Amino acid sequence: MTDRNRPPAPDPLDFLALDATLAEEERDIRDTVRDYASRELLPHVAEWFEAGTIPDPRGLAKAFGDLGVFGMHLEGYGCAGASAVAYGLACRELEAVDSGLRSFVSVQGSLAMAAIHKFGSEEQKRAWLPRLAAGEAIGCFGLTEPDSGSDPGSMRTRARRDGPDWVLDGTKMWITNGSVADVAVVWAATDDGIRGFLVPTDTPGFQANTIHRKLSLRASITSELVLEGVRLPGGALLPGSSGLGSPLSCLNEARYGIVWGVVGAARACYAAALDYAATREQFGGPIAAFQLTQRKLAEMVLDVNQAGLTALRVGRLKDAGACHHNHVSLGKFGNVAAAQRVARAARSLHGANGITLEYPVMRHMVNLETVATYEGTEEIHALSIGQAVTGVSAFR
Amino acid sequence: MNIVVLVKQVPDTATERKLSSDDNTLDRAASDGVINELDEYAIEEALLLKEKHGGEVTILTMGPDQATDSIRKALSMGADKAVHLVDDALHGSDALQTAYALSKALGTLEFDLVVLGSESTDARTGIVGAALAEYLGLPQLTLAGKVDVDGQAIRIQRATDYGHDVVEAQLPAVVSVVEKINEPRYPSFKLIMQAKKKPVAKLSAADAGIDTALVGLGNAATETVDFAPAPPRAAGTVIKDEGDGGVKAADFLAEKKFV
Ligand SMILES: Cc1cc2nc3c(=O)[nH]c(=O)nc-3n(C[C@H](O)[C@H](O)[C@H](O)COP(=O)(O)OP(=O)(O)OC[C@H]3O[C@@H](n4cnc5c(N)ncnc54)[C@H](O)[C@@H]3O)c2cc1C
Ligand SMILES: Cc1cc2nc3c(=O)[nH]c(=O)nc-3n(C[C@H](O)[C@H](O)[C@H](O)COP(=O)(O)OP(=O)(O)OC[C@H]3O[C@@H](n4cnc5c(N)ncnc54)[C@H](O)[C@@H]3O)c2cc1C
Numbered sequence: 001m002t003d004r005n006r007p008p009a010p011d012p013l014d015f016l017a018l019d020a021t022l023a024e025e026e027r028d029i030r031d032t033v034r035d036y037a038s039r040e041l042l043p044h045v046a047e048w049f050e051a052g053t054i055p056d057p058r059g060l061a062k063a064f065g066d067l068g069v070f071g072m073h074l075e076g077y078g079c080a081g082a083s084a085v086a087y088g089l090a091c092r093e094l095e096a097v098d099s100g101l102r103s104f105v106s107v108q109g110s111l112a113m114a115a116i117h118k119f120g121s122e123e124q125k126r127a128w129l130p131r132l133a134a135g136e137a138i139g140c141f142g143l144t145e146p147d148s149g150s151d152p153g154s155m156r157t158r159a160r161r162d163g164p165d166w167v168l169d170g171t172k173m174w175i176t177n178g179s180v181a182d183v184a185v186v187w188a189a190t191d192d193g194i195r196g197f198l199v200p201t202d203t204p205g206f207q208a209n210t211i212h213r214k215l216s217l218r219a220s221i222t223s224e225l226v227l228e229g230v231r232l233p234g235g236a237l238l239p240g241s242s243g244l245g246s247p248l249s250c251l252n253e254a255r256y257g258i259v260w261g262v263v264g265a266a267r268a269c270y271a272a273a274l275d276y277a278a279t280r281e282q283f284g285g286p287i288a289a290f291q292l293t294q295r296k297l298a299e300m301v302l303d304v305n306q307a308g309l310t311a312l313r314v315g316r317l318k319d320a321g322a323c324h325h326n327h328v329s330l331g332k333f334g335n336v337a338a339a340q341r342v343a344r345a346a347r348s349l350h351g352a353n354g355i356t357l358e359y360p361v362m363r364h365m366v367n368l369e370t371v372a373t374y375e376g377t378e379e380i381h382a383l384s385i386g387q388a389v390t391g392v393s394a395f396r
Numbered sequence: 397m398n399i400v401v402l403v404k405q406v407p408d409t410a411t412e413r414k415l416s417s418d419d420n421t422l423d424r425a426a427s428d429g430v431i432n433e434l435d436e437y438a439i440e441e442a443l444l445l446k447e448k449h450g451g452e453v454t455i456l457t458m459g460p461d462q463a464t465d466s467i468r469k470a471l472s473m474g475a476d477k478a479v480h481l482v483d484d485a486l487h488g489s490d491a492l493q494t495a496y497a498l499s500k501a502l503g504t505l506e507f508d509l510v511v512l513g514s515e516s517t518d519a520r521t522g523i524v525g526a527a528l529a530e531y532l533g534l535p536q537l538t539l540a541g542k543v544d545v546d547g548q549a550i551r552i553q554r555a556t557d558y559g560h561d562v563v564e565a566q567l568p569a570v571v572s573v574v575e576k577i578n579e580p581r582y583p584s585f586k587l588i589m590q591a592k593k594k595p596v597a598k599l600s601a602a603d604a605g606i607d608t609a610l611v612g613l614g615n616a617a618t619e620t621v622d623f624a625p626a627p628p629r630a631a632g633t634v635i636k637d638e639g640d641g642g643v644k645a646a647d648f649l650a651e652k653k654f655v
Contacts, residue, residue: 024468024592025588025589025591025592028468028469028472028583028588028591029585029588032472032582032583032585032588035582036582066581066582066584067582067584067585068584068585068586069585072585080584080585080586080589081586081589082585082589086585090585
């Protein structure tokens with residue numbers, strides 16, 4: 001007889017039953033993305049990763065647009081207006097397939113669209129947001145430069161006035177979707193500080209070159225943007241943008257998606273390891289039965305759940321309007337590191353199989369190297385948190 | 397054109413399915429419920445017809461309380477409203493009784509067309525569409541791989557072993573669909589968020605005018621007497637080619653009545 005009063009045993013794949021606390025609508029969004037990602041993305045992702053590209057970025061953008069995932073947390077202009085937690089869940093389920101696919105959504109929704117939504121004129125919003133939301137147009141976000149990464153305030157890209165026009169010169173580097181974008185949000189130094197510009201990518205003087213030979217985030221397109229005397233009408237300026245705080249506030253949105261996304265990558269690695277350990281036999285039994293393996297699995301499930309809890313807490317704070325950017329920094333700092341630990345352990349448990357694309361673990365493991373670097377490196381977030389708790393800046 | 401889509405919640409085929417040992421009926425609490433796969437094609441076809449001809453798409457589900465999850469998903473795909481026929485008296489109804497109960501529930505609605513999947517992944521009787529049409533006294537167009545509506549005329553391609561038949565009728569009618577008819581859409585986030593604001597009417601057996609003496613396990617025309625798990629897969633037959641491999645393979649297929 002089973003004791004009816006005894007609580008059910010934890011689900012190995014949701015140990016702390018975090019998803020039981022989700023609202024109906026949040027669960028429906030989770031299920032839709034999970035279903036879509038496992039049917040339409042997972043079967044192809046290893047191939048895309050090996051090819052080092054997304055073969056049909058327009059088709060993928062359209063599919064994401066139909067789902068409603070682009071800018072889903074924004075209001076109006078064809079955006080779904082979902083909660084921050086729902087957006088986080090979508091990121092989690094996409095990144096459970098691949099960090100590159102979540103990056104596509106982050107860049108479009110949280111960087112390009114959020115910049116226009118926050119800082120754009122009514123005309124700019126109407127011109128771009130509905131098309132970007134529907135996936136009919138692709139956007140990118142150009143902040144980083146070859147000589148300006150963690151310290152974007154040192155950027156060299158300049159925008160100068162010429163009569164009613166603006167003229168932009170400079171180079172942007174590591175720009176996700178740069179060479180497939182219809183519009184680039186480009187950040188440039190002006191006499192009034194750093195400001196954002198909407199650059200249609202067919203503007204003369206604008207050129208995007210795809211970056212090859214990446215060993216991480218291979219199922220994603222990364223580019224260099226070269227701007228040589230790019231002449232734009234006065235209406236290309238994002239009127240609400242002023243100073244470095246503007247692009248940094250967009251990065252904070254995208255980072256929030258990472259806090260959730262890496263929980264998906266970690267869960268996928270852990271699930272693969274659990275499955276592999278149960279079926280792989282050495283020394284006369286499944287490797288899951290060895291103490292050293294169980295220790296690894298115990299640490300993995302702990303990391304996955306602690307990261308999941310952090311993401312959910314930061315999400316609830318965000319929905320309550322109480323999320324400070326340092327909360328997001330803490331989430332990114334802790335969760336990316338947790339996901340990296342899980343991915344490495346899962347890789348090791350897969351033995352030689354773990355170094356191939358037949359299993360997802362090493363793909364996730366190397367993707368997470370990018371995730372630890374972009375949107376603020378691990379060190380930069382440590383410095384932000386250090387400053388938040390001590391009141392002393394140690395950036396310089 | 398007003399369309400009613402019949403949507404059944406079934407246990408997820410990806411999870412282990414069980415019969416309840418008390419009464420030999422499906423243990424619906426033991427596994428996650430999902431929309432019967434072919435019903436998703438029925439919903440898609442109704443939405444496509446609505447996009448072309450206008451009107452409303454109503455979901456009709458008979459099933460226990462937890463079937464609301466499937467109703468919500470159907471609304472998230474784009475249906476306008478839903479009717480949930482839910483009553484303990486209906487528990488254990490067989491295919492014929494289900495068709496009867498659904499026909500009564502449909503009697504409370506106005507419609508030009510009823511669309512449903514041609515079978516469910518749990519019971520797989522494949523007769524509800526036909527039985528329902530009989531109860532309603534409406535033309536039945538089953539196994540549709542393509543549907544065209546022109547005014548009051550409806551024409552389908554009925555999938556057959558040799559290709560398809562073209563079958564025509566006048567509306568109102570009952571259409572059951574097969575997989576090749578379309579590619580069901582995913583719910584969109586916007587519709588997911590609107591879904592809970594869409595009307596879902598709960599209907600009891602009495603509301604629908606169902607005679608409870610005719611439905612439920614005790615009154616079923618069929619009875620599940622016993623059940624057994626599927627036997628484990630037997631080892632395959634290996635044919636060694638010693639010049640006569642082709643003949644042996646053909647003999648094997650003939651013996652199994654495949655050729
Ligand atoms: C695949 C990919 C996609 C990307 N997509 C985009 C995009 O779409 N748009 C965009 O604008 N950018 C994008 N980036 C760029 C990304 O944001 C930068 O790589 C990141 O900001 C780090 O800058 P950096 O590479 O120049 O490294 P650097 O800033 O040169 O850092 C090098 C090392 O020095 C450390 N460091 C720097 N300053 C300090 C300090 N004060 N104290 C201690 N350590 C320090 C860093 O932590 C790091 O370990 C992308 C990057 C990658 C890899
Ligand atoms: C690129 C490459 C080249 C190679 N070249 C050669 C070669 O030239 N010749 C050759 O013979 N082999 C070669 N190998 C194979 C290599 O030696 C094996 O991969 C290695 O011995 C591990 O075996 P495995 O991959 O079967 O993993 P498994 O033995 O299945 O191990 C899987 C996981 O279980 C763990 N595990 C196993 N037993 C226990 C236990 N008792 N307690 C706790 N944990 C345990 C392992 O540490 C690992 O984490 C090569 C492998 C690679 C990747």
